[in-house]
Amino acid sequence: MRAESPRLTRAGPGRDSDPRDNGPEDFKKSRRGHYPSPTPQTNKPNSNAKHYPPIRACKSAPPTVSSIYNNTLYHKLTHPMHINRIAIIGAGTMGRGIAQVFAQAGLEVLLYDSDPDALAQSLATITERLRQQCVKGHLQEAACATALDALQGIERLEAIDADMIIEVVPERLDLKLDIFTHLRQVAQARTILASNTSGLDISALAQASGRPDKVIGMHFFNPPPIMPLIEVVRASETSEETFVAVIALAERLGKTPIPVANSPGFVANRILFPMINEAIYALAEGVASAADIDRVLVLGASHPLGPLALADFVGLDVTLDILDSFARRFDNAKYCPCPLLREMVDRGELGRKTGQGFFSYP
Numbered sequence: 001m002r003a004e005s006p007r008l009t010r011a012g013p014g015r016d017s018d019p020r021d022n023g024p025e026d027f028k029k030s031r032r033g034h035y036p037s038p039t040p041q042t043n044k045p046n047s048n049a050k051h052y053p054p055i056r057a058c059k060s061a062p063p064t065v066s067s068i069y070n071n072t073l074y075h076k077l078t079h080p081m082h083i084n085r086i087a088i089i090g091a092g093t094m095g096r097g098i099a100q101v102f103a104q105a106g107l108e109v110l111l112y113d114s115d116p117d118a119l120a121q122s123l124a125t126i127t128e129r130l131r132q133q134c135v136k137g138h139l140q141e142a143a144c145a146t147a148l149d150a151l152q153g154i155e156r157l158e159a160i161d162a163d164m165i166i167e168v169v170p171e172r173l174d175l176k177l178d179i180f181t182h183l184r185q186v187a188q189a190r191t192i193l194a195s196n197t198s199g200l201d202i203s204a205l206a207q208a209s210g211r212p213d214k215v216i217g218m219h220f221f222n223p224p225p226i227m228p229l230i231e232v233v234r235a236s237e238t239s240e241e242t243f244v245a246v247i248a249l250a251e252r253l254g255k256t257p258i259p260v261a262n263s264p265g266f267v268a269n270r271i272l273f274p275m276i277n278e279a280i281y282a283l284a285e286g287v288a289s290a291a292d293i294d295r296v297l298v299l300g301a302s303h304p305l306g307p308l309a310l311a312d313f314v315g316l317d318v319t320l321d322i323l324d325s326f327a328r329r330f331d332n333a334k335y336c337p338c339p340l341l342r343e344m345v346d347r348g349e350l351g352r353k354t355g356q357g358f359f360s361y362p
């Protein structure tokens with residue numbers, strides 16, 4: 001029975017239990033003997049994976065929220081803030097996709113990464129993606145040139161002149177707090193500071209920033225150029241003006257903004273990541289192969305992508321960080337990451353970005 005799982009018991013005051021705390025034998029027993037060592041058997045090349053349908057954009061997003069804000073608050077503000085120049089901090093999986101979205105929407109984009117190689121690689125990737133869109137006829141030659149002109153890599157974070165700065169560094173609160181503390185000094189007073197966090201506390205970032213009313217969550221989904229949703233996370237400190245400006249910006253990008261509260265994981269990830277975690281437990285317990293677990297969700301629940309392929313796509317390190325933060329913030333052991341996930345991350349199997357996760361990506 002579920003309630004007997006050690007994931008739901010307490011290891012001590014204020015601390016969620018981790019099944020590994022009791023040693024591998026106890027954990028194995030607790031999983032009813034179905035916890036094989038995570039051998040590469042689980043990571044065999046999966047010929048079925050390539051048959052998964054591509055991620056599709058949802059065309060039926062409800063128009064209600066954005067139109068309410070458009071018709072009321074936005075037009076009532078005397079000087080609604082218009083955002084034209086964006087700086088993005090972190091040029092990894094998400095940062096580069098977000099930069100592409102802004103550049104294609106006609107905004108000026110400054111892209112920064114603490115790793116100069118990552119920055120150069122991201123600029124090259126965005127250029128290649130835009131050119132590919134031209135070749136396929138999805139983007140006019142002139143629009144491609146305009147987007148590329150609008151995009152600029154920067155090597156330093158000092159004296160950034162931008163209407164808005166979006167932080168897109170890894171999902172670690174300490175790292176994000178350092179950045180918001182630094183921005184307190186270097187960003188102009190008018191600048192809105194947003195985070196693309198998957199579920200960390202926006203209020204904590206707001207406090208670090210020294211301008212809490214101008215801090216907000218703008219949670220894009222992967223891949224940003226394709227996924228239509230942006231969760232707009234309003235902390236208690238976020239001003240009406242900041243909120244409305246970001247809703248309007250999201251609409252300018254052609255996305256559907258949905259306001260959500262500043263609660264761990266917001267809406268999407270609070271639901272998605274426990275599901276991914278459970279899929280990893282099912283794999284670790286030998287309930288089915290990775291390919292079959294995913295096929296069950298694709299064929300039985302109409303998911304466009306199975307949970308394990310989704311975890312590979314997101315990055316297993318990011319997935320682990322998100323589940324760890326849920327376990328801490330909800331103070332509930334049911335969110336503790338499956339040990340198999342942690343072991344894969346320790347081995348450097350991070351999913352698509354390293355070529356190996358639950359599936360192989362040659």
Ligand SMILES: NC(=O)c1ccc[n+]([C@@H]2O[C@H](COP(=O)([O-])OP(=O)(O)OC[C@H]3O[C@@H](n4cnc5c(N)ncnc54)[C@H](O)[C@@H]3O)[C@@H](O)[C@H]2O)c1
Binds near residue numbers: 090091094168199
């Ligand atoms: N990967 C996803 O599917 C996904 C989806 C939605 C949201 N997110 C969120 O987006 C954020 C970034 O995730 P990602 O998948 O793009 O991570 P990533 O690891 O691919 O990229 C992070 C980038 O940040 C850079 N970086 C690290 N420290 C930095 C610093 N101090 N200053 C500047 N750059 C720094 C790294 O060099 C790297 O290029 C996380 O908060 C994550 O939760 C991720």
